[in-house]
Amino acid sequence: MIVTCLRCPSSLGQTPDGVWSGAPANVALTILPAFYQTTWFRFLCVAALLAFLWGLHQLRVQQLRRQEGKLREAIETIPAMVLILGPDGGVQFRNRRWVEYTGLSQLGNAEGFEKTAIHPEDLDRTLRRWGACFASGEPYEDEMRVRRTDGEYRWFLARAVPLRDKRRKVVKWYCAATDIQDRKLAEELQAELAHTNRVSTLGELAASISHELKQPISAAVTSSQASLRWLNRDRPDLDEARRATAESVKDGVRAAHIIDRLGSLFKKTPPQRESVDADEIIGEMVLLLRGEANRYAVSIRMDLAADLPKIMADRVQLQQVLMNLMLNGIEAMKETGGVLTVKTGPGEGGQVLISVSDTGVGLPDGRADEIFNAFFTTKPQGTGMGLAISRSIVESHGGRLWATSYDGQGATFHCTLPTAVA
Template sequence: MNESIHGERTASEPQDRSSSVAHSIEVPSEIIRKWQEIVNLLAEIMHVPSACIMRVDPPHIKVFVSSRSEGNPCEPGALDTGPYCETVMKTGQPLLIPDALENEAWKANPHVRLGMISYLGVPIGWPNGRIFGTICVRDNKRNEYSEAYLKLLLHFRDMLQADLKSLARLHGEIEERETKIRRLVDSNIMGVFIWDFDGRILEANDEFLRMVSYDREDLVSGRIRWADLTPPDWRDRNNARIEQQKSSGRFESFEKEYIRKDGSRVPVLIGGATFEEGGNQGVAYVLDLTERKRVEAEARENEQRYREAQLELAHANRVATMGQLTASIAHEVNQPLSAVVANAEACLGWLRRRTPDVDAACRSVEWIIADGNRASEVIRRVRALANKTSLEKVPLDVNDVVRETIPLVQRELISHQVLLRMELAPTLPMILGDRVQLQQVIINLVMNGIESMQSVTDQPRELAVRSRQDETQQVLVSVADCGVGISAENADRLFTAFFTTKSSGMGMGLSICRSIIDAHGGRLWAATCEPRGALFQFTIPAD
C-alpha cells in the first residue's frame, strides 16, 4: 500500500525530514496517562473489548496506548500487521468494518484470527498534516457502530490532536533554542566544552581546542581532561568553583589559566553550569583573554610612560618657575645670611672686649645657628623644587604647604606691588599629598595671579589665598586676583596643554597643575570673580 492519499505517505513509504522529526517526538508521560484514560473510557462507553491509539513507527505501525478492558488482545508496543489502521492512514478517512467475516477482503485479517471482527477507526494527524496514527475500537462480534460513536471517536481524536499541536510547538521551540545554541558553539566566538565531574572533557568546539592547542583526535581519544589543563597554582581556586557548582548547579565566572599542549599558558575567563540539578555533566563557556591581557599590559606601560612624561613636564615647569623666582629666592637666602654676618660681627665684638661678654656672645652664636638653619631650609625647599622625583604622598597640613610656599614668591609680590591676603582656616583635616607638587601648583596659581594684575592701575592689586573645608568635607584652596579675568572664549581652553594668552611661555603651567591635582584625587577649576578678576580653586580629599 504505497499509494499517497491527500499528500500523505503510508508507513511503508520513505520518510522526509519533517515526517521523521514528527515520528521522533517523544510524548510525555503525563499525556500518555491522559490518553490511557481516554481509551479506557472509549472501551467502557462503546462496550468493546479493545480501544487503542496506534502510532506510525516507520516502517511499522505500533500499538501506542491500549485500553485495559477485559479481552483486549492489543498490547502496547506490539506491531499492527492488519490492514485496518493502514487503510485509515492511507485514505486519511474514517473506516467502519461492521463484520470482517462477511467480506473476503477483510476475512484474512490477522485481527480476525484474534477474534476482533469489527472495527471503527479515524486518523490522527500532526499540525503539519503528517499522520501520527489512528484512534480505533475493535469488537469480537458484529458491530454497526452508530453515528454517535463515530462523533465520540472524532471528538477524542480532536483532543489528541490538540495535545500533538502543543507538543509540536514545544518541540519547535526547543529545536529553535538548540539551533541557536549550536550556532553559538559552532560560530567559535568563544570556547565551549561539555565536561563531567570525573575530570573528562566529553565534547568541545574548535575555539576551545585552539585555545589549549589540542586537536579533535586528542578529544576523541580522551587525552584532554579539564583537571589536567589547570596549573597547580590555580587548583585551589578551581576546586572551590567546582564545589560551588556541585552545591548550586553553577559557578560564577572567574579568571584562571589553562596549560596548553605545548606547556605554555593561556589566560581565560570561564563560567559554567550543570545540565540538571545534581547531575554529573555540565557545560563551560571560555573566553581567551590573551589579547585583553596584552592590551592591559600595553595600557599599563602607556600609563607609566604618561606619568613619567608628566613628571618630566612638572619638573621642567618647576625649573622654569624657579627662573622667574630668582629674586625671591635670592632674597630669602640673603636675609638669613646677612643676619649670620651681622651676628658673627657682634659675637666678635663681645669677645674682644677687655672683659669678654660670654653670655652676649653665646646669644649671638644662637642667632647665627637659627639664621643658618633658616638659610638651609630655604635651600632645601629650592632643591626639592629643582629635584626630579616621583610622586610621594604623605600626610600633610595644606596650610603648612601654603605658608612654606609664599616666601618663595614674596619678592615677586613686592616687585609687582601686590598685596597678599591669606585667610587660612585654622582646623583643617590632613590630606595625603606630595608636598613639592602641591607647592608647584600654588606657585603657578600665585604667579598667574600676579601676572594678570600687571595692567591694573586704577585700584590696589590684591591677591587672596584662602583655605577651608567645602560642602563635601574636602579641603579646598583658592587663589583670587583682581586682574583682567577670564574671557568667555578662553574659559574652556585654560587647562589645555600649550594654550596660553601670554606673549611668552609654553602654556603648560595650568595643564600640569590640573594633572597634579587629578593625581591627588582632586579637582582644579577656574571661575570669573565679580566685578573683575579670576578665581582658581582646587580640592583634595581629606586623609
C-alpha cells in the same frame, strides 16, 4: 429509540427479517468509548508532549550555545588579556590574546606566568599584593610590566574579582589585564614637561629666591658675629652669646628649609601620592614666593580653614600647581601692586577647596576656560604651558581647576582635590 418504538406503534421500524410485527426480536448493541478516552489517543498525546518538550529542550540548547559562542567570541576579541582561576589558584582558562601575547598555553599554573612573564622589578610587589587579595577574597588591582613573546615589556593594568557561591565562598577568580603602555608614556612625557616647567619657572625667580636666601643667611652671619663679640669681651657674657647663637641657628634652619623646597622642585622624581596637608604646602610656597611678591609691591594674605582633612596628592606636583597660580596672580598685579589671597576650605563632594585670588585686571572677556589651553598666554615672555600643566595635574588627582573673574576686580583660580582615605 427502542423505548420510543414500543410506546408509539406508528414508529415501528424494520428488522433484518422484515417489518417488525411486534414480536420479540434480538438486538445487538456495541458501546465504544469516546476517541479521547482511548489508550492509543492517550499514548499519542504523551508522545506529542514528549516531542514538544524535546523540541523546547533542543531550542534552549541551541540558544545557550549561541550565547556561549557570542560570549566566547567577545572574550577572545576584547582588547584585554582574560584569565579565569579556580579557588585554588589553578588556571582554568586564558583567552587567545593572553596566549598570543605571552606565548603560554591556555591551561597551566598561574605561578608559571608570574615568574616568566612579569618584570623582575615588579614581581615581588605583584606577588605580595596578589597573595593578600587572594587570601582575603578582596578585589585586586595593580600595574605591572608584562613580557611579550619577542621579549619586550609593556605596562598592563591588572584587575581580578572573585565569584562567590551562596555561602560567600570563592569559587572562581575572573582576571583581566589591559595594555596601558601608551598611558604610561603619556604620563612620563607629562612629568618631563612638568619638570621642565618647574625648572624654567624657578630660573625666572632666581633673583627673588636669592634675596629670600640672602636674608636668613645674612641674619645668621650677623647673629654669629654678635655671639663672637659677646664671647671676646674681657668678661664673656654667655647668656647673650647663647641668645645670639640661637638666633643664628634659627636663621640657618630657615635658609635650609628654603633650599629643601627648591631642591624638591628641581628634583626629577616619579609622582608619588601621599597624605599631605594643603595648608602646610601653601605656607611653604608663600615663604618661597614672598620675595617675588615684595618685588612688585604685592602682599600675600592667607585665609586657611582650621581642621581641614589631609588630601591625597603628590607633594611636588601640588607645590608646582600652587606656584603657577600664585605667580600668575603676582604677574597680574605687576604694574599696580595689590593683594594676593590664598584661601582653603571645604569643597563640593567632601573635597578640599583651594582658592588663589588677585586684585589685578582680571581675565580676558569670555576666555576664562581658554586660558587653560596649551600655548595660550597673555604674557609677552610666557610659554602658555603653566596653567595647562596645572589643570592636567589636578585632574590626574581626581580634582578640578577652574577660574572666575569680574571686570576690573581681579581673578580667582579654584582648585578642588580629594581627601586622603582614612
